[in-house]
Amino acid sequence: MTRPSQLLHPQRTPVEPLLAATVLLVRDAPEGDGGLQVLMTRRSAKASFAPGAYVFPGGGIDALDADPATHAACERRPGQTDEQLTQAVAAIRESFEELGLLLARHADGRMANATDIAALDRHAPFAAQCAARGLRLAADEVFVLARWTGDRDLPRRFDVPFLIARMPGGQVPVADEAEQFEPVWVRPLQALARHATGSFFMIYPTIRTLERLAGFESAGALLEACASGTPLWTSCPRAGLLGGKESRYMEDEMPYGELAMVCPDGQILHPLDWQTERAVPLRRNVQRLTAPNPGFMTGPGTNSYLVGDPATGYIAIDPGPADPQHLDKLWRAAGGDLRMIVCTHSHPDHSPGAAPLQQLCVQAGRAAPPILGLPSAPTARTASQFTPDRALQDGELLTLTGQAPEGKITHSLRVVHTPGHAANHLCLLLVEDALLFSGDHILNGSTTVIDPPDGNMADYLDSLDKLSALCAEHGVEFILPAHGYVLGDAPGAIAGLKAHRLAREAKVIAALQQLPGGSMDDWVAHAYADVPPRVWPVAQRSLLAHIERIRSLGPGND
DSSP, rough: OOGGGGGGOOOOOOOOEEEEEEEEEEOSSSTTTEEEEEEEEOOOOOOOTTOEEEOSSSSEOGGGOOOOOHHBBBBBOOOOOHHHHHHHHHHHHHHHHHHOOOOEETTOBOOOHHHHHSSSEEEEEEEHHHHHHTTTEGGGGOEEEEEEEEETSSSOOOOEEEEEEOOOOOOOOOSSSSSSEEEEOOOOOHHHHHHTSSSSSOHHHHHHHHHHHTTSHHHHHHHHHTTSSSSSSSOOOOEEETTTTTEEEOOOTTTHHHHHHTTTTSSSOOOOOSSSSEEEEEEETTTEOOOOOTTTTTTTTOOEEEEEETTEEEEEOOOSSOOOHHHHHHHHHHTTEEEEESSSOOOOOTTHHHHHHHHHHHHTTTTOOOOEEEOOOOSGGGGGGGOEEEEEEEEEEEEEEEEETTTTEEEEEEEEEOSSSSSSSSEEEEGTTTEEEEEEESSSOOOOOOOOOTTHHHHHHHHHHHHHHHHHTTTOOOEEEESSOOOHHHHHHHHHHHHHHHHHHHHHHHHHOTTTTHHHHHHHHTTTTSOOOHHHHHHHHHHHHHHHHHHTTTTTOO
């Protein structure tokens, strides 16, 4: 766990979310191609939450929604939990109160009709009125689509299951004209297009939900996808600053892990713009300076990291290319007090800056910080030749110590040899704060290239297992890659990466079996059909690495 003393921002407790439920009533459009439509309404401009926004009907969960007597008056699916039943009741009730729609049926199976709806009072206890008319709430037809929890920065937050149900036939939505106005049936893409023009204001969870709904062709397809009772996604978004404006992200988006690390309690303070002018603080003892070498293989550029503080001095990780301006900024960010320079591996976007960075220290009258790492193997390409001042040993500790106002402080980096991307690749664990510097072994937004002979797929997968065990042992939550934002959920990220590699290997095996006399061009087109052809020349290197591993496993694997 990260030491609280190393957090950039004071800790705070986000507001406890209130329980609520919302429901997406869906249908197939009666005109055109019959594609999916969803019912939305506009909230009152005086509403305390999301005023003026177009939303799905819903609201807070009442005590009566969870009452056993209410549950007893519901139709219930096998496996539908008490919690899910309570949420369904709340959604059905809110649909009636806000839009005059009633998901209920008579004992003979007939759905409620206009006569039933007219006999009920929107402002009186809902379940009791339905029971008096012999109506049972159709909770069995309400399914879970997703679950959203309001962002940690919000002064008022909700924990909301987004439920889904088919619009009951023969009913017409009539807004209450107090909380909700202008009921409208829209296709997801239509609502998103109108929002983009400024004529259909929506809040973040609504937008993201519609983006995902746009992938479904019909109401039936969507309901079938939700039939298992498990949410299709669960999210508590986080926000950072992009171009000086608030920008929100879900868990599967690249900036999310970095926001979780830098602003764990939801403070909207962290800039996400990639820039090379200054070091970006990630912890009090961790800074990142991105080299100005963006490209197809480097993403936004090579991340150089500084670990340490003014009391201990600094370790530079991956000084990057021999770019004088970048190295000068890195040196200045460390206050000139560099104690060690570590290269995770010898590739030309990582190690060439080490020697000139060392010379900057010498020219300033300081002792030369040793250049540490593993020497390049004979299999390395010419541009990746590297000889450190001292070769590191797997498992050794690189330690900085100093005296801070709160007492003695230590920052320790454990060396972890992780061959695969390169024979001399290593990762570094910041032990006291459980942060993993992954070099090129794990990237954010892409998979690293395994380029034989220096790259080896079997070694790469073994190294992933080694890192997985390390994360479990030390409670590592965050991975700081050499390219891209910080990754959160370190164990999940590693497991997902290994699963992706093995799934790709299965496609390679299929290509070899279906095209036994094929060429590398044939096999890559088959095994990497899901990536753009412009990537195939690079993908061929990893394809070769997969083939080598497959053949090493013995007969029957190719």
